[in-house]
Amino acid sequence: MMFYRCKKFIRQAGSEINPKENWKQTSREALLAEIRRSPIWRQAQNKPKVQARAFSFSAFLPNYRLIFRPVGVMAMIMVVVFSGSIATVSAARASLPGDTFYPVKIGLERAQISLALSQEKKAELEIAFAGARLKEIQEIINKKSSDQGNGVKAAANIEQAISHLSEGLNSVQKRLDQIKESASAQEAVGISKLVNDNAIIFEENLLQLKGRITKDQVKTELQTVASIDEALVKLDETNTKSLAVMVEKSLILPGSEAKEDAATKLQTTIERMEKKIEVTEQKINSVNKNIEQAKSFSLSAGQTATASSVAAMLSKDNNASTTQEVVSPEVLRQVVKEVANKPEEAKKTIEDAKKILGEKDASKLGDVLNKVQETNSIVQDAREKLKSAETLFKSSEN
Amino acid sequence: MHSNNRDRFLLEAVLAGDEEAFGRLYDKYVVKIYRFVSFRVGSKESAEDLTAEIFLKTWQYVKQGSRQIENVKALIYRIAANAIIDHYRQSGNEYLALSEDCWNQIVDQTSLSDEAQKKDDLRQVYQAIKFLSPADRELVLMRYSNDLSVKEIAEILGKNPGAIRTALHRALKTLKAIIKNQVKT
Numbered sequence: 001m002m003f004y005r006c007k008k009f010i011r012q013a014g015s016e017i018n019p020k021e022n023w024k025q026t027s028r029e030a031l032l033a034e035i036r037r038s039p040i041w042r043q044a045q046n047k048p049k050v051q052a053r054a055f056s057f058s059a060f061l062p063n064y065r066l067i068f069r070p071v072g073v074m075a076m077i078m079v080v081v082f083s084g085s086i087a088t089v090s091a092a093r094a095s096l097p098g099d100t101f102y103p104v105k106i107g108l109e110r111a112q113i114s115l116a117l118s119q120e121k122k123a124e125l126e127i128a129f130a131g132a133r134l135k136e137i138q139e140i141i142n143k144k145s146s147d148q149g150n151g152v153k154a155a156a157n158i159e160q161a162i163s164h165l166s167e168g169l170n171s172v173q174k175r176l177d178q179i180k181e182s183a184s185a186q187e188a189v190g191i192s193k194l195v196n197d198n199a200i201i202f203e204e205n206l207l208q209l210k211g212r213i214t215k216d217q218v219k220t221e222l223q224t225v226a227s228i229d230e231a232l233v234k235l236d237e238t239n240t241k242s243l244a245v246m247v248e249k250s251l252i253l254p255g256s257e258a259k260e261d262a263a264t265k266l267q268t269t270i271e272r273m274e275k276k277i278e279v280t281e282q283k284i285n286s287v288n289k290n291i292e293q294a295k296s297f298s299l300s301a302g303q304t305a306t307a308s309s310v311a312a313m314l315s316k317d318n319n320a321s322t323t324q325e326v327v328s329p330e331v332l333r334q335v336v337k338e339v340a341n342k343p344e345e346a347k348k349t350i351e352d353a354k355k356i357l358g359e360k361d362a363s364k365l366g367d368v369l370n371k372v373q374e375t376n377s378i379v380q381d382a383r384e385k386l387k388s389a390e391t392l393f394k395s396s397e398n
Numbered sequence: 399m400h401s402n403n404r405d406r407f408l409l410e411a412v413l414a415g416d417e418e419a420f421g422r423l424y425d426k427y428v429v430k431i432y433r434f435v436s437f438r439v440g441s442k443e444s445a446e447d448l449t450a451e452i453f454l455k456t457w458q459y460v461k462q463g464s465r466q467i468e469n470v471k472a473l474i475y476r477i478a479a480n481a482i483i484d485h486y487r488q489s490g491n492e493y494l495a496l497s498e499d500c501w502n503q504i505v506d507q508t509s510l511s512d513e514a515q516k517k518d519d520l521r522q523v524y525q526a527i528k529f530l531s532p533a534d535r536e537l538v539l540m541r542y543s544n545d546l547s548v549k550e551i552a553e554i555l556g557k558n559p560g561a562i563r564t565a566l567h568r569a570l571k572t573l574k575a576i577i578k579n580q581v582k583t
Contacts, residue, residue: 007542009523014543019432027450035417040461
């Protein structure tokens, strides 16, 4: 073996070792939780927002004399306007939905995107701004629980942030289409990976936020939950699209690194898909159980189950009203029957994906992707049907 | 923006109350640090524990705010290098800078690659690196496996860049001689 090949192998060997996605996420969350526990972070939270978020130029300009040089000043402006830095975004986002300056902030973000010179920067900014929307939702919820604030107003503000989040995700999807058409394969792989990594984190964060909202069980927030569900679907679409671009373009690139990255991503997606199937299966079982309970309830009470009783059981909403319109759980039973086979069908498809991926043949990554997408459609279809059944009962309640 | 300026910007943001900025820093370096640690400790579990500990120590260092941080990447790697040394000290084992277990794991994982010869080559590379002194091994791995510049290695090891450049040159010369010898035998 030649010496130059030895150096090449040492370089390549480094990229063969990768941590597990689950561990990465758990460790990240533990780290951020530790930061939130620290007094320095709490103090920063208590400062007025504008001050707390203002960044110090001293961080990246140790030589202050530069500030007084026109070239230095110009460079600073260029850095702030054109950079895709997450910190720049953080510094600009002092206002929250409902604040007077919030539309200005959104306008500035749009201007920053349009001023960015490359598709890569634009995509990086768009995804960073989508993350900022999630942070806003979190802050509104925190504020609401600490201040005992107005629930209706908070819900409207969350709605506003979700609406901007969905708009942002639409832009990211369009950007991915453009990148797929015009950018180099290398660039497309890089951007799609960035989008995919973030979309996964956003999905988890949004699910947690949804959990916090539904925990309150306030009726005015039902619409908010529905909007979050729509945003989750949009995130799922963004995730799928970015994965598709990544796989497609990695096949064009020479060498094995991009293909191996795509294979790892597919493996992670398969694992996530398996969890989704499991959750859907549990949901179907729980709905089934609820129907049975509704039936026995009506029998013991000597009357037919009401729409509200079934809906209450489905949503576990103990505050649901008890109007006396009679709706048979038969409709729901029909829906459950329709979706009962879906998890098995999805499991079979995802097993096929795993088998193809297990062959470790890079040319078949596209086939794995197709199977993953097929599984996603099956699961999505089952979820939508279950959801419409719930909505049906809830609307009959009104 | 230059990568280091961006990193320092993120540190400023986290001190201003944006913990997600530290999350971004974590996202940027976690895989690299995990690989750095894995190469040196071998076991997955130890690598995971140590990597998590390194980021926690980085945050503890940052929040103290006692010193101006010039190079964030070098700081994280320096903390990582110290954590690994502590790990070996506690276990009482000799620090090797390259774990055989980890290398075997790499050899086993290469089945996705197209070159059948690659496994043998990787084994040969390991045999060659093993003959280097621990200090030389560390330098070669930092430079080529972790893709650190001479300046960054100097900052991590607390040495002069010139001295590192010379030491690295010597280490590569030795490695070249070992490989030449391998080919002959």
